[in-house]
Amino acid sequence: MEGKRKRKLSVAIITFNEEKNIGDCIRSIESVADEIIVLDSLSTDRTKEIATSFSKVKFYESPFPGHVEQKNKAIGFCSNDWIFSLDADERADKTLVHSIEAFLESEVTTVDGYKIARLTYHLGRWIRHSGWYPLRRFRLFQRNAATWVGENPHDYIELKPGSVGKVMKGDILHYSFTDFSHQITTINQFSSIVAYTRYAKGERFSLSKTIFKPFGKFIEIYVFKFGFLDGIPGLWIAIASAFSTFLKFAKLYELDRKQIERPSNIRKEYGKN
Incomplete structure (x- = not known):
């Protein structure tokens, strides 16, 4: 062939x-x-x-x-x-x-x-x-x-x-996740990477975005992207997406307030070319 x-x-x-x-x-x-x-x-x-x-x-x-x-x-x-x-x-x-x-x-x-x-x-x-x-x-x-x-x-x-x-x-x-716990672990890790990357590029914490963006993400996934047609898993995905959005801003808060230098669950070599 x-x-x-x-x-x-x-x-x-x-x-x-x-x-x-x-x-x-x-x-x-x-x-x-x-x-x-x-x-x-x-x-x-x-x-x-x-x-x-x-x-x-x-x-x-x-x-x-x-x-x-x-x-x-x-x-x-x-x-x-x-x-x-x-x-x-x-x-x-x-x-x-x-x-x-x-x-x-x-x-x-x-x-x-x-x-x-x-x-x-x-x-x-x-x-x-x-x-x-x-x-x-x-x-x-x-x-x-x-x-x-x-x-x-x-x-x-x-x-x-x-x-x-x-x-x-x-x-x-x-085959992204073995179960919902795996998804939450991945969300925790990926939100750390996003927050760390955005902070390095100059983005800073916003209380209004922290409050409203997660709600908007849930509506986007569950309603406008028809998550409800995926049954209970679709509901879980929408909630997890909203939680992921919140975590990005919460971790940006830690970085912006100098409470941490980098999230603890990012590998040490990450960001080094």
């Missing part, structure tokens, strides 16, 4: 203690990959052992300066012009794999990147509303036409001006 291809594909994955996820992630995409770059930020579990058991994997290690920075670094290790980016807790579904294979076999294209929908499994069901789906973002792209940008940890691929993008059929399946 690979003999029919007009172009080669690199897959880029960043990891940290992903022994439970990395094997399934690689297996979902290895049939269309010419190489799989795994950039690990010094895991202490079996991530390296599992990843390097796959013949197509090229494994690298580097301290973790931030999501945007690490994903751009992973791109730098790729040797092919076309790159597909996955997180370790994501999988390419069969439709997406077929779409990628068809693209690799197609004639020369003027497209520089493809947006792909992501479908998240949480609280016992696939979440199809609440602003979580389809949430199409560029994931398959030409390396010279794209870069990772955004506010850590909420990164995304941005194509250069004048580039052409299209939508690709298929979903990235996202």
